[in-house]
Structures are given as C-alpha cells and as structure tokens.
Amino acid sequence: MTRIAIVGAGISGLTAACVIEEHAHRNNLDLTTLVIEKQDRTGGKIWSIKEEGYLCEWGPNGFLDNKPMTLDFCRRLQIEDRLLRSDDNARKRYIYADQVLHRLPENGPSFLSSKLISWPGKLRLAGEMLVPKRTDPSDETLAEFGRRRLGKEALDKLISPMVSGIFAGDPETMSLKSCFPRICELEQEYGGLLKAMIRLARKKRADIKAGKAVASAAGPGGILTSFTEGIQELTDAATARLKGEMISGQEVVRIEKKSGGFMLHLADARQLDADIVITASPSYAVAAMIEEINSQAATLLRQIPYAPMNVVCSGYQRERITRDLDGFGYLIPRGEGCHTLGTLWDSSIFPNRAPQGHVLLRSMMGGATNSAAIEFSDEEVVERTVADLERIMGIAGAPDFVKVFRHPRAIPQYTRGHGARLQALDQALEVTPGLLLTGNAFYGVGLNDCVNAADRIAQRAIKLMEERTG
Ligand SMILES: Cc1cc2nc3c(=O)[nH]c(=O)nc-3n(C[C@H](O)[C@H](O)[C@H](O)COP(=O)(O)OP(=O)(O)OC[C@H]3O[C@@H](n4cnc5c(N)ncnc54)[C@H](O)[C@@H]3O)c2cc1C
Numbered sequence: 001m002t003r004i005a006i007v008g009a010g011i012s013g014l015t016a017a018c019v020i021e022e023h024a025h026r027n028n029l030d031l032t033t034l035v036i037e038k039q040d041r042t043g044g045k046i047w048s049i050k051e052e053g054y055l056c057e058w059g060p061n062g063f064l065d066n067k068p069m070t071l072d073f074c075r076r077l078q079i080e081d082r083l084l085r086s087d088d089n090a091r092k093r094y095i096y097a098d099q100v101l102h103r104l105p106e107n108g109p110s111f112l113s114s115k116l117i118s119w120p121g122k123l124r125l126a127g128e129m130l131v132p133k134r135t136d137p138s139d140e141t142l143a144e145f146g147r148r149r150l151g152k153e154a155l156d157k158l159i160s161p162m163v164s165g166i167f168a169g170d171p172e173t174m175s176l177k178s179c180f181p182r183i184c185e186l187e188q189e190y191g192g193l194l195k196a197m198i199r200l201a202r203k204k205r206a207d208i209k210a211g212k213a214v215a216s217a218a219g220p221g222g223i224l225t226s227f228t229e230g231i232q233e234l235t236d237a238a239t240a241r242l243k244g245e246m247i248s249g250q251e252v253v254r255i256e257k258k259s260g261g262f263m264l265h266l267a268d269a270r271q272l273d274a275d276i277v278i279t280a281s282p283s284y285a286v287a288a289m290i291e292e293i294n295s296q297a298a299t300l301l302r303q304i305p306y307a308p309m310n311v312v313c314s315g316y317q318r319e320r321i322t323r324d325l326d327g328f329g330y331l332i333p334r335g336e337g338c339h340t341l342g343t344l345w346d347s348s349i350f351p352n353r354a355p356q357g358h359v360l361l362r363s364m365m366g367g368a369t370n371s372a373a374i375e376f377s378d379e380e381v382v383e384r385t386v387a388d389l390e391r392i393m394g395i396a397g398a399p400d401f402v403k404v405f406r407h408p409r410a411i412p413q414y415t416r417g418h419g420a421r422l423q424a425l426d427q428a429l430e431v432t433p434g435l436l437l438t439g440n441a442f443y444g445v446g447l448n449d450c451v452n453a454a455d456r457i458a459q460r461a462i463k464l465m466e467e468r469t470g
Contacts, residue, residue: 001031003031003274004033004034004275004465006034007277009036009044009239011043011046011235011451012454014042021242022076025243033244034272034274036250037247040249043232044235048231053354056313061346062349064221064224070451082228089327091328094328095116095157095161096336128150129194131192141175142171143155146159146160149193161333164331166179167179168307169368170413175414175419177419179414224328231447234447251266255293260275261434275465277435279439280438283302283304286301290432304413306411306413307371308371309407311363313346314386314389317400321393325348328344328345329342329362338391339365340364341365342363343388346361382404412445433464437457
C-alpha cells in the first residue's frame with residue numbers, strides 16, 4: 001500500500017489530504033494518508049474562539065468568493081449550507097488619513113469628490129494613463145511600482161495600507177510580481193491600470209446587465225465569506241472528513257531519505273515510513289526538517305522571511321460607540337503615527353460575532369514595518385490599541401472585553417526575488433523526488449491561494465504515485 005504523509009494540518013495540509021483521499025476513494029486505489037500536526041488541534045492559522053458570547057478569529061476571518069476552489073471544496077465537504085456571506089455594508093472600506101476616516105472611493109466620481117487624496121495627488125494618479133508600460137523584466141517592488149505609475153501619495157495612502165492589510169508587509173521590500181501577479185499582468189495586457197480599469201468597468205457593466213454577481217471595485221474583489229460559527233468550520237469539516245491516520249500534538253523534526261521513500265522522525269522518537277511526503281508547514285519549519293536531505297532547498301526556504309502580528313479583539317457595548325459601524329473597517333497608512341495597522345469591524349461584517357447589543361472590533365498591530373510590536377506586553381498592546389481606537393473612532397475608555405492573540409511569524413513575505421527563489425527551489429527539489437512542498441509561503445497567502453496550491457500539489461502526488469505503481 002502506498003502511504004502519502006502530509007506534514008502540517010492547516011488549510012493547505014488538510015486540503016491536500018482530502019483531495020488525495022477523494023481521488024483514492026473514487027479510483028479504488030491502494031493508498032493511505034498520514035497527517036502529522038504539531039499542535040493538538042488542526043487548522044493552523046485558522047482558529048475561531050468563542051468567549052463571553054464573542055466569536056474571535058485568531059487568524060483569518062474568511063475567504064473571498066471570487067475564486068472557485070474554496071467554495072468547491074466546501075461543496076465537497078457538504079458544508080455549503082453553513083456558508084455565511086459578509087454583510088453588504090462590509091463592501092464599504094475606510095482609510096484613516098490626515099486625522100479623518102475616509103471612505104475608500106469605489107468609482108471615478110467618488111474618487112474625485114474624496115478628500116483622501118489631494119488634488120496634486122489626484123492629477124498625478126490620472127497621469128498614470130501616460131506612464132509607459134514597463135519593459136524591464138527585473139523584479140520590481142510594490143513601492144517602486146507605486147511611485148512609478150501612481151505617485152507617492154497614492155503609494156502611501158492606497159497601496160501601503162493594502163499591503164499591510166493583506167501581507168502585514170513593507171511595500172519597499174515586497175515583490176509586485178509575486179504579491180499581486182494580476183496587477184503586473186494588467187499593466188502588460190492593457191498598458192496601464194487606468195486603461196485596464198476602463199476596459200474592465202465596461203465588462204462589469206455588461207455583467208450587471210446580464211444579471212451576474214459583481215464585487216465592489218474598492219475591495220480586493222469578491223465577497224468575504226465565512227461560516228456561522230467562524231472560519232474554523234472549514235478546517236473542522238475537512239478534519240472530520242479524513243479517513244487516514246492523523247497524529248496531532250507531534251512535531252516532525254527530521255525527514256530522512258530511504259530507498260524509494262522517506263522516514264519521518266517525530267519529536268517523541270517515533271519513526272514513520274512514507275512513499276511520498278507533502279510538507280504543508282511554514283517554510284522555516286520545513287527547512288529544519290529537510291536540512292540533512294536537501295540543504296540547498298533548506299537554504300532557499302530560510303530566505304523567506306515572516307512578519308509578526310498581534311491581533312486584538314475588543315468588545316464594546318454598542319452605545320459606547322457613537323459612529324456608524326457601516327463597513328468592513330479601516331486601514332491606516334504608516335505616516336499617521338498610529339500603533340495599529342487597522343481595525344476590522346468584525347460584528348458588522350458577519351452577524352453573531354458579538355452578544356446582543358455589543359460590537360466586536362479586531363485590530364492588527366505589528367507587521368514588517370513595526371516588528372518590535374510582537375515584544376510588547378499584553379498590557380502595552382491593549383493600551384496602544386485603545387489609544388488608536390479613541391483617536392480614530394472616538395471610543396473612550398477600555399473595552400468591556402479584550403483578547404490578544406500573538407503571531408510571532410504571522411505571514412510569509414514575498415520579497416524581491418521571491419519568484420527566482422521559487423524557481424531555484426523547484427530545481428533544488430529535483431534531487432529529492434517524492435518530497436513535495438505546499439503552504440502559504442510560495443504562491444499566495446489567501447485561503448483561496450492555499451487551497452489552490454494544495455490541490456495542485458495533491459494532483460502531483462497522485463501522478464507521481466500512479467507513475468511509480470504503473
Ligand atoms: C492574523 C491573520 C489574518 C489573516 N486573515 C486572512 C483572511 O481574512 N483571509 C485569508 O484568505 N487569509 C488570511 N490570512 C492568511 C491565511 O490565514 C494563511 O495564509 C493560511 O491560513 C495558511 O494556511 P497553511 O495551511 O498554509 O499554513 P498554517 O495555517 O500555518 O498551517 C501550517 C501547520 O503546520 C504545522 N506545523 C508546523 N511545523 C510543524 C512540524 N514540524 N511538524 C508538524 N506540523 C507542523 C503548524 O502547527 C500548522 O498547523 C491571515 C493570516 C493571519 C496570520
């Protein structure tokens with residue numbers, strides 16, 4: 001019997017295991033899976049914690065419905081009826097700039113009337129139409145791209161907050177091509193972003209006419225989707241679906257190469273055989289596991305940095321907040337002198353995130369541009385978050401409920417040269433056939449990207465197994 005081991009039971013590892021098992025079941029294959037997870041729970045970054053009537057997301061609070069793979073996975077897990085689309089109001093996003101919360105403009109007229117960007121900044125942005133298409137193939141950072149095409153103000157007030165919202169990243173170091181490949185393509189396909197927007201807006205109007213669902217232009221595209229009891233329903237359902245062996249609360253410390261396969265060494269000295277190994281753990285953890293069998297790949301994996309993040313969930317009685325919470329929340333550009341990167345109005349995005357008459361806000365602090373924040377004590381983290389909430393939203397005093405979550409290595413950073421590193425990694429892995437890598441460190445950090453990448457790697461494992469067994 002062929003055994004495929006999967007190391008790590010976050011969304012990536014669970015997806016890979018489910019896809020392989022589905023295939024084996026459909027084709028009546030002599031195959032078994034073994035999933036090994038370091039923590040005593042599955043889900044990895046996904047963890048929905050219910051306390052005092054608040055539903056607090058430790059990591060992600062949903063996925064976007066504009067890519068089919070996660071939705072399709074939900075259908076296969078038969079949890080489609082549990083899906084919860086975010087409130088329509090959550091399409092409204094805000095940016096805190098120059099001491100004011102500005103609604104992120106969604107179209108031309110609202111952009112013109114918005115005070116978020118100054119008139120010189122707007123003119124510079126309009127000048128994007130005239131900026132020639134880039135021909136230099138070298139890896140450009142997000143900041144270089146922003147300054148070149150859109151101007152400094154748009155970089156500071158639009159691009160940088162978006163990068164901290166998605167990657168907790170620093171635009172000065174992040175690769176445009178690896179973080180936002182579609183933006184790179186749009187420039188190449190249409191000659192610029194405004195030209196692309198005009199052409200795509202025409203298509204959107206045609207879609208609306210044809211009755212197709214469309215997302216807000218201001219958001220990243222797609223509608224944020226979760227479940228009644230939080231995003232953990234997804235990984236719980238995937239875990240429950242697995243038929244193979246699951247070892248949790250055990251770390252893989254070393255992977256050894258054996259003839260025709262591998263030996264996994266666990267922290268408790270157990271040794272387990274596998275014909276194929278899929279790692280779905282953070283890149284630094286994989287580097288430690290494979291150092292002895294592929295030091296070149298390990299070196300490349302160690303070059304992928306991670307940004308830290310604190311997540312602060314604050315609960316308030318609704319009447320303590322005077323402003324409307326009619327949106328997704330806000331992001332804060334770096335120069336505003338705030339401690340937090342932004343705050344999501346979680347109880348406005350999804351119902352039942354806070355007890356009746358209360359609201360739940362979730363603030364992010366840290367990221368690549370403020371990595372020292374991970375060293376703050378809980379008291380310091382809360383104090384600084386409260387100060388920002390008072391300054392930005394006018395909320396006086398401490399929250400009625402507070403919870404601080406820590407992610408010392410929250411999100412992998414696709415820095416300049418990431419694409420070349422991945423190519424070199426693929427080459428380095430040629431000496432260890434049967435060792436396959438997935439997870440959020442490579443081709444996207446969103447849950448959709450993780451599900452997509454894990455599906456692709458599962459297909460590769462299946463193909464490899466079929467080639468070997470004839
Ligand atoms: C605060 C925060 C908010 C986010 N918000 C969103 C969002 O709203 N929407 C979205 O799409 N994405 C969001 N993301 C990104 C997304 O959550 C992650 O990219 C994704 O969950 C990563 O899944 P993964 O399975 O690749 O990795 P992980 O979830 O990190 O799973 C890796 C697993 O490997 C295990 N492991 C590690 N070492 C070993 C070992 N030696 N042996 C065995 N097991 C090991 C770990 O314990 C872990 O369970 C957010 C991330 C963070 C941190």
